[in-house]
Amino acid sequence: MKFLNLIQVISKQGRFMNLKYGIAFFSALCLSSPTLSAETNSKLLIQIPSESITLSYPEPVRLEQVFKDTIANSKQSSPLTYPLANQIFDISKEHEAEQLKTDVLKQLNQLVAEEDTFKESAKLLIEQIKRWDVGYREKISLDYDVIRLAPSANPMLAGQYEIILPNRSNQVIVEGLLFRPGTLEIHSGYTVSDYLAEASLLSSAHRSYVWIIYPDGEFTRSGYAYWNDDQATVAPGSILFLGFNTDLEEMLELERKVVTLISMRKGL
Numbered sequence: 238m239k240f241l242n243l244i245q246v247i248s249k250q251g252r253f254m255n256l257k258y259g260i261a262f263f264s265a266l267c268l269s270s271p272t273l274s275a276e277t278n279s280k281l282l283i284q285i286p287s288e289s290i291t292l293s294y295p296e297p298v299r300l301e302q303v304f305k306d307t308i309a310n311s312k313q314s315s316p317l318t319y320p321l322a323n324q325i326f327d328i329s330k331e332h333e334a335e336q337l338k339t340d341v342l343k344q345l346n347q348l349v350a351e352e353d354t355f356k357e358s359a360k361l362l363i364e365q366i367k368r369w370d371v372g373y374r375e376k377i378s379l380d381y382d383v384i385r386l387a388p389s390a391n392p393m394l395a396g397q398y399e400i401i402l403p404n405r406s407n408q409v410i411v412e413g414l415l416f417r418p419g420t421l422e423i424h425s426g427y428t429v430s431d432y433l434a435e436a437s438l439l440s441s442a443h444r445s446y447v448w449i450i451y452p453d454g455e456f457t458r459s460g461y462a463y464w465n466d467d468q469a470t471v472a473p474g475s476i477l478f479l480g481f482n483t484d485l486e487e488m489l490e491l492e493r494k495v496v497t498l499i500s501m502r503k504g505l
Contacts, residue, residue, distance in 0.1 A: 284399040287314040297395035301384050319405035322452035322474050323379035328397040330373035334501050338371055341494050358414050358441040371501045374454055401504055406474035413479035414442035429469045430461040442479040450476040454500040
């Protein structure tokens with residue numbers, strides 16, 4: 238048994254284009270499958286800023302269908318270009334990301350007021366973080382092949398989302414406690430320690446550990462000094478974040494929050 242659903246593609250100018258597609262046993266899937274949003278009875282809106290369009294669905298649909306429609310309607314970008322960097326944000330949960338940003342800034346301001354050791358470093362991070370555009374990023378695979386082949390990677394979507402489709406980068410971003418946060422060219426065979434050898438670290442930056450944030454939002458703390466070098470390599474578009482030169486657990490927890498914010502930045 239099959240029936241036709243209607244998807245509306247809304248352009249930036251407000252014009253509508255109708256696309257028809259068939260979905261088998263759709264009503265049964267809606268009842269039995271989980272969604273990324275609690276709004277299981279609502280329609281689905283997918284904003285794609287790079288294309289200045291919004292995909293509008295009258296019913297929840299699976300991620301695979303959203304990707305099919307995104308590919309069909311994309312001219313400037315594509316989810317196939319660099320799947321590792323694709324991002325999907327739940328707009329209904331954006332306040333949670335903003336709250337985390339507020340909490341992190343509050344803690345850093347407390348350091349400025351109470352800890353002379355970290356005062357200037359905290360000020361630098363505050364200025365960086367204020368400029369970040371963050372959202373609630375869903376941690377799911379956005380590789381189209383994985384979505385098509387693995388049922389667990391193809392959830393039902395309902396609510397309102399934003400999909401960002403970055404182009405493949407040829408750079409690594411280095412930020413945190415540096416004289417000049419910025420970008421470095423990707424080099425084949427380079428490890429994290431090679432990239433950091435080209436950066437100008439502040440005296441307050443950690444000399445043995447750095448946070449690596451990958452384009453898919455995953456992150457880890459990695460050793461890069463001669464005595465603990467993990468020989469870690471990074472994918473294009475990754476971020477290296479240098480935190481405070483301390484291993485105090487409360488400071489590491491603050492850094493984890495900062496790094497979580499970085500993973501939630503739109504476009505990284």
